[in-house]
Amino acid sequence: MGLVVQKYGGSSVADAEGIKRVAKRVVEAKKNGHQVVVVVSAMGDTTDELIDLAGEVSPITSGREFDMLLTAGERISMALLAMAIKSLGHEAQSFTGSQAGVITDSAHSKARIIDVTPGRIRTALEEGNIAIVAGFQGVSQDKKDITTLGRGGSDTTAVALAAALNAEVCEIYTDVDGVFTADPRVVQKARKLDWISFEDMLELASSGSKVLLHRCVEYARRYNIPIHVRSSFSGLPGTWVSNEPQGDQPMEQAIISGVAHDTSQAKITVVGVPDKPGEAAKIFRLLADAELNIDMVVQNVSAASTGLTDISFTLPKDDGRRAIESLEKAKGSIGFDTLRYDDQIAKISLVGAGMKTNPGVTATFFESLSGAGVNIELISTSEIRISVVTRKDDVNEAVQAVHTAFGLDSESDEAVVYGGTGR
Amino acid sequence: MGLVVQKYGGSSVADAEGIKRVAKRVVEAKKNGHQVVVVVSAMGDTTDELIDLAGEVSPITSGREFDMLLTAGERISMALLAMAIKSLGHEAQSFTGSQAGVITDSAHSKARIIDVTPGRIRTALEEGNIAIVAGFQGVSQDKKDITTLGRGGSDTTAVALAAALNAEVCEIYTDVDGVFTADPRVVQKARKLDWISFEDMLELASSGSKVLLHRCVEYARRYNIPIHVRSSFSGLPGTWVSNEPQGDQPMEQAIISGVAHDTSQAKITVVGVPDKPGEAAKIFRLLADAELNIDMVVQNVSAASTGLTDISFTLPKDDGRRAIESLEKAKGSIGFDTLRYDDQIAKISLVGAGMKTNPGVTATFFESLSGAGVNIELISTSEIRISVVTRKDDVNEAVQAVHTAFGLDSESDEAVVYGGTGR
Numbered sequence: 001m002g003l004v005v006q007k008y009g010g011s012s013v014a015d016a017e018g019i020k021r022v023a024k025r026v027v028e029a030k031k032n033g034h035q036v037v038v039v040v041s042a043m044g045d046t047t048d049e050l051i052d053l054a055g056e057v058s059p060i061t062s063g064r065e066f067d068m069l070l071t072a073g074e075r076i077s078m079a080l081l082a083m084a085i086k087s088l089g090h091e092a093q094s095f096t097g098s099q100a101g102v103i104t105d106s107a108h109s110k111a112r113i114i115d116v117t118p119g120r121i122r123t124a125l126e127e128g129n130i131a132i133v134a135g136f137q138g139v140s141q142d143k144k145d146i147t148t149l150g151r152g153g154s155d156t157t158a159v160a161l162a163a164a165l166n167a168e169v170c171e172i173y174t175d176v177d178g179v180f181t182a183d184p185r186v187v188q189k190a191r192k193l194d195w196i197s198f199e200d201m202l203e204l205a206s207s208g209s210k211v212l213l214h215r216c217v218e219y220a221r222r223y224n225i226p227i228h229v230r231s232s233f234s235g236l237p238g239t240w241v242s243n244e245p246q247g248d249q250p251m252e253q254a255i256i257s258g259v260a261h262d263t264s265q266a267k268i269t270v271v272g273v274p275d276k277p278g279e280a281a282k283i284f285r286l287l288a289d290a291e292l293n294i295d296m297v298v299q300n301v302s303a304a305s306t307g308l309t310d311i312s313f314t315l316p317k318d319d320g321r322r323a324i325e326s327l328e329k330a331k332g333s334i335g336f337d338t339l340r341y342d343d344q345i346a347k348i349s350l351v352g353a354g355m356k357t358n359p360g361v362t363a364t365f366f367e368s369l370s371g372a373g374v375n376i377e378l379i380s381t382s383e384i385r386i387s388v389v390t391r392k393d394d395v396n397e398a399v400q401a402v403h404t405a406f407g408l409d410s411e412s413d414e415a416v417v418y419g420g421t422g423r
Numbered sequence: 424m425g426l427v428v429q430k431y432g433g434s435s436v437a438d439a440e441g442i443k444r445v446a447k448r449v450v451e452a453k454k455n456g457h458q459v460v461v462v463v464s465a466m467g468d469t470t471d472e473l474i475d476l477a478g479e480v481s482p483i484t485s486g487r488e489f490d491m492l493l494t495a496g497e498r499i500s501m502a503l504l505a506m507a508i509k510s511l512g513h514e515a516q517s518f519t520g521s522q523a524g525v526i527t528d529s530a531h532s533k534a535r536i537i538d539v540t541p542g543r544i545r546t547a548l549e550e551g552n553i554a555i556v557a558g559f560q561g562v563s564q565d566k567k568d569i570t571t572l573g574r575g576g577s578d579t580t581a582v583a584l585a586a587a588l589n590a591e592v593c594e595i596y597t598d599v600d601g602v603f604t605a606d607p608r609v610v611q612k613a614r615k616l617d618w619i620s621f622e623d624m625l626e627l628a629s630s631g632s633k634v635l636l637h638r639c640v641e642y643a644r645r646y647n648i649p650i651h652v653r654s655s656f657s658g659l660p661g662t663w664v665s666n667e668p669q670g671d672q673p674m675e676q677a678i679i680s681g682v683a684h685d686t687s688q689a690k691i692t693v694v695g696v697p698d699k700p701g702e703a704a705k706i707f708r709l710l711a712d713a714e715l716n717i718d719m720v721v722q723n724v725s726a727a728s729t730g731l732t733d734i735s736f737t738l739p740k741d742d743g744r745r746a747i748e749s750l751e752k753a754k755g756s757i758g759f760d761t762l763r764y765d766d767q768i769a770k771i772s773l774v775g776a777g778m779k780t781n782p783g784v785t786a787t788f789f790e791s792l793s794g795a796g797v798n799i800e801l802i803s804t805s806e807i808r809i810s811v812v813t814r815k816d817d818v819n820e821a822v823q824a825v826h827t828a829f830g831l832d833s834e835s836d837e838a839v840v841y842g843g844t845g846r
Contacts, residue, residue: 016479056439
């Protein structure tokens with residue numbers, strides 16, 4: 001039996017009961033003969049509470065000291081988990097990100113892992129210990145300062161450690177049963193996937209599925225570390241994310257892995273842009289300089305009579321105001337008529353590597369939306385994904401219709417107990 | 424202007440308001456031209472809350488993981504304080520015990536400082552920063568594990584840093600105005616001392632005064648670091664603890680520095696011990712092996728008729744049960760009749776280096792107790808201290824009477840606002 005990295009999120013260790021439940025599960029893996037490394041997040045709302053406290057003493061919301069503050073949360077949960085495991089009669093040692101050798105750059109609040117040197121973890125494992133590691137944190141290579149990895153950082157810690165330790169698998173324990181073909185809160189017949197490829201998971205993650213973050217999957221793909229997403233509550237097998245199906249899973253890939261939706265975006269249309277070379281470039285250079293992340297971009301064919309065209313793009317709602325302000329300021333130099341802002345949109349994405357070799361997927365997708373009376377406002381495609389923008393009010397009908405049209409509906413009528421891809 | 428180390432306890436940084444108040448005071452010292460190093464404790468009851476949380480998941484109450492857990496508290500307060508100072512427009516950097524170079528042995532929960540290598544603190548100061556350091560914690564020399572220094576550990580951190588950085592003074596900010604001639608809650612006319620010698624402060628600390636712990640004063644004496652104990656609330660000058668009086672303070676030492684009392688001890692009498700060589704040694708070896716700290720010891724003259732004697736000693740109440748159990752177990756090998764246990768006692772101590780050269784101090788001490796109708800049960804003396812054990816019920820009258828007899832009463836009738844030596 002090899003080495004397993006397990007990651008438990010804040011909801012799994014929200015209180016003393018949760019920590020004791022996790023401790024039992026960890027000990028089980030150890031008893032099954034594995035070497036076990038556990039990555040933990042801060043308990044429940046600890047991190048939010050620390051952020052609130054910071055807000056009371058200072059307007060500072062990032063940087064060296066802020067990271068120092070936030071990392072206290074994982075330090076508490078990891079020590080408690082180690083103690084809970086010890087009281088079950090097994091040896092455990094906890095390690096901060098720095099002690100675990102998680103070396104990052106100096107970009108506080110969103111540090112990137114440069115290297116992992118888990119010498120102390122290896123020693124702890126060789127001495128028969130279970131190693132507990134604080135997620136979400138590292139130490140900067142140049143200044144030896146404590147850094148945090150940003151949103152979803154604990155998942156990245158787990159995958160990075162799994163890679164550095166050559167683990168068999170990285171198990172991500174969460175409050176859902178795995179990755180679903182659609183958000184079970186929207187599609188009652190959504191099915192849990194037994195397996196999904198890294199590529200499809202990456203597309204789902206960028207299309208609104210929140211089970212795993214893009215960055216963590218990207219890391220796992222680069223180092224070929226299989227991820228097993230599963231529930232810390234049910235104990236059932238979850239979804240494997242890997243290059244190839246595991247064990248007795250069917251070798252042939254499904255045409256479609258799932259339907260994701262995202263209602264967190266807004267659409268901006270720049271109306272009346274002169275249709276000449278360099279105009280679009282000006283707009284997107286401006287947005288890039290403002291560090292705004294643009295998602296879908298569509299340019300209409302210009303009306304021959306006016307020589308003007310419209311450019312639409314989507315971006316996170318939170319960035320909407322800044323984008324509008326940047327564009328308004330540059331109105332003279334870019335040269336356009338007006339801006340339209342619309343945050344009542346939804347993005348619906350169909351993801352599956354099988355669509356490359358299966359003609360008609362796009363047609364079926366659009367027909368199913370049309371059949372549900374859903375209007376398509378923007379379209380963008382990749383090799384293994386088709387995304388459309390619709391009215392936000394139509395999102396549930398749209399996702400349901402597409403799910404059914406591609407034969408993804410579960411035959412069972414059982415209600416799904418836990419969340420799903422859309423969370 | 425030189426370097427100042429300031430230490431703020433948990434009550435000074437109990438909430439956001441407290442942290443902001445401390446930040447202002449720190450910035451004031453910086454504005455006055457000092458290089459400033461600040462040592463902070465955990466906020467208010469944080470450490471106790473973490474201990475409670477640990478109790479919910481595990482019966483473990485010490486060791487590597489427990490120390491890792493507890494040190495999260497200082498990490499939170501130091502980061503918040505650094506942020507609060509920054510938002511006042513001054514540069515601040517926070518450092519864990521490990522980052523500050525506080526190197527300890529591996530005795531978790533009661534680690535001793537072996538070395539202080541404050542390279543990062545020096546750099547931070549040279550770059551114009553205020554340095555904030557987590558009190559109470561260090562890193563073990565051999566295993567590089569996080570350790571805690573035990574009760575009052577933050578004061579020790581402050582003094583140790585002051586010594587390593589060659590500071591002008593170590594300011595200990597607390598919720599009392601300084602060191603008093605007696606506990607102001609017991610003696611209304613207790614006076615705040617402007618200065619007290621290291622030696623007298625050591626004796627007061629071992630005699631029940633809780634303003635400074637013995638260990639911290641011992642460290643300061645060894646490295647000759649003046650301590651200034653003062654209130655973080657009032658801003659008034661407090662008490663200097665040093666080798667010699669500061670500035671315009673009178674050079675001649677008072678005969679008596681103060682009267683301390685301690686009601687946390689119990690008395691055990693071993694009755695009917697054979698009065699022959701080696702008997703007492705057996706008893707105290709036994710107690711030492713059980714790691715019990717004995718304070719006063721008195722052996723009565725044996726009654727010639729029986730050849731038996733009684734040996735009495737005092738020790739912390741918390742250790743009472745263990746001491747009795749150890750002695751009972753060894754009753755056969757030691758050979759005594761019975762044990763008497765009494766926790767209704769008080770120890771009252773008169774401290775002052777001046778008593779060495781002033782005859783009659785002991786007489787005045789005993790006369791004042793007798794005048795107040797207080798019976799003396801045990802007596803022990805050192806060069807600069809006389810201690811007696813009395814009934815606990817008599818403690819207030821006894822302290823008051825001694826305080827008056829030695830002319831320590833303040834002439835002012837003003838009530839003292841904050842606590843005092845007895846806290």
